[in-house]
Amino acid sequence: TIGIRGTDSETVHVPPPPSGGPAPAVPPGTYNRVNVGATVVNGTVVGPNQVAYTPNLATPAVILPKTPSIFEPAKPARRAQEEEAQEEEAKETKTEESQQSDGEETAAASEAQTESTPLENVSVSPPPAPSNPIVQNVSDATGGVLLTALGSGTHAAPAGFAGVGADIRWNGDANDPLCSGTGFCGGGGSIVLDGTAGKSILLDENKAPVLISENTASEDFSYSAGSAAWLDAGKAAIHMPGNPAVKLATVQWGRYVGDDAIVDKMGVRDPIGSMHLMLADQALPYNQALATVMGAGKLFDTSAVTFNYITGSGTVSDELNHIYTIQGTSYFQYTGSQFELKIDTNTVGGRTWLVSWHGDLAQVYHEGAGNHGMTVLSGSCGGCPASPVTSGQASGAFVGSNAEGAIASFSANTSSSSLAGTAAFQR
Structure with missing residues (x-):
């Protein structure tokens, strides 16, 4: 998957089920959803609010007509940006209040702790596995x-x-x-x-x-x-x-x-x-x-x-x-x-x-x-x-x-x- 500058996208790899194991909620392969910008998946251009699917690296991706269940509903781009700005502002406000109440000594200790934990060393937990859809049979x-x-x-x-x-x-x-x-x-x-x-x-x-x-x-x-x-x-x-x-x-x-x-x-x-x-x-x-x-x-x-x-x-x-x-x-x-x-x-x-x-x-x-x-x-x-x-x-x-x-x-x-x-x- 190749992302174009300024792109916000999500990629999910669904592995094939183990022998005799339950089938995944969607077919195995790679799914890429674009929220903002564009990506190219195996030669296929994926635009905003589109999801591409390819079963393997050798097959050109196809655009799905609807978003699979493995993705959470996408936020509108403007709303997502506003929420990010609000979260950043809230973090800054909280930090300022903390620094004012704790004094210079606490702030210095906080700064030292921040410097000793570089961002690239922080491990991020993988997203939870997608849940299977609710199945209800239609009977005569x-x-x-x-x-x-x-x-x-x-x-x-x-x-x-x-x-x-x-x-x-x-x-x-x-x-x-x-x-x-x-x-x-x-x-x-x-x-x-x-x-x-x-x-x-x-x-x-x-x-x-x-x-x-x-x-x-x-x-x-x-x-x-x-x-x-x-x-x-x-x-x-x-x-x-x-x-x-x-x-x-x-x-x-x-x-x-x-x-x-x-x-x-x-x-x-x-x-x-x-x-x-x-x-x-x-x-x-x-x-x-x-x-x-x-x-x-x-x-x-x-x-x-x-x-x-x-x-x-x-x-x-x-x-x-x-x-x-x-x-x-x-x-x-x-x-x-x-x-x-x-x-x-x-x-x-x-x-x-x-x-x-x-x-x-x-x-x-x-x-x-x-x-x-x-x-x-x-x-x-x-x-x-x-x-x-x-x-x-x-x-x-x-x-x-x-x-x-x-x-x-x-x-x-x-x-x-x-x-x-x-x-x-x-x-």
Whole structure:
């Protein structure tokens, strides 16, 4: 962290938790808050009343939309200066009164004592450790936990949360295998908080995601909502199949538009148009899904399993910022040998998208180094300058202990147009 002359800032380093220990109130890394002036954190300029976060020295810092709980509320600059002046004046007054009452001999002794204790030798106790937020679960009528509340302010999402996201960027690499040549290119990914170090999701007081970060051996990605607006937000419940009275989990979604940022291997960029995000609690981590729902005699055996689209869930847009809705003919399905996601949109601006992606469980979860998610099986964009979908990806996570639901993000690219979005499903 580099401070500019006249800067008043605070830096907090949050270490990773010990093996098996409780998770900290916020993701591990370095946080820098500026009260007056400016600092530069890993190449990112931080201005007054802003907080920057970086998980490590190699990752550019991102500006958080709100102050994390590890900082005390900042004093206004003028008020802070006035209080400092008042404290200094009070100290001088007290010293003068003491000198007058104690006489010259006491004053001399005090002066000698002061000279024998230089300021640089005074040890300052570290600030107290931040307290954890008050946790209060939100439950349904049967007592089942729908969503874990984390108190006011910005806090870390607990284990079991999953997030998926998709956006559109400008690609300048004609050989990028994830895009259809140079031009607009949609992409996305997924994350499940399964206890693996380096995975983080920060939520604000309304449970909207404001920071998503995965810095592991296979992924290096961070997204910060910055000052972007959270639009088209919604939520839905995942029910027990055949018994809609029993709610198992909550899914929420929306899209950010404005000054946000993605940091990955390609550098720092602002998503074109919208950043589409969807979260779910009670998610099924990859290793657990592999062990409990895949294989002979389990949910995903050799028979088809269909997850129907939850009407109204998710958000979708293209490179022209057209906002689409998803048709009820869309679905997520296990075919008996692989998974398939099909998205059918309405018609906006003369365009209609119909795309399918397929892959195995690891591709669904975007799991493992070099894994880019489910690949395009087929697709078209009616009304686009070029119709065939030639690249794109999809990924997601199952929700519920026996995969009763699923969330997914997806992207599709023709040679001139791109689509990105999220959707939720229930079997």
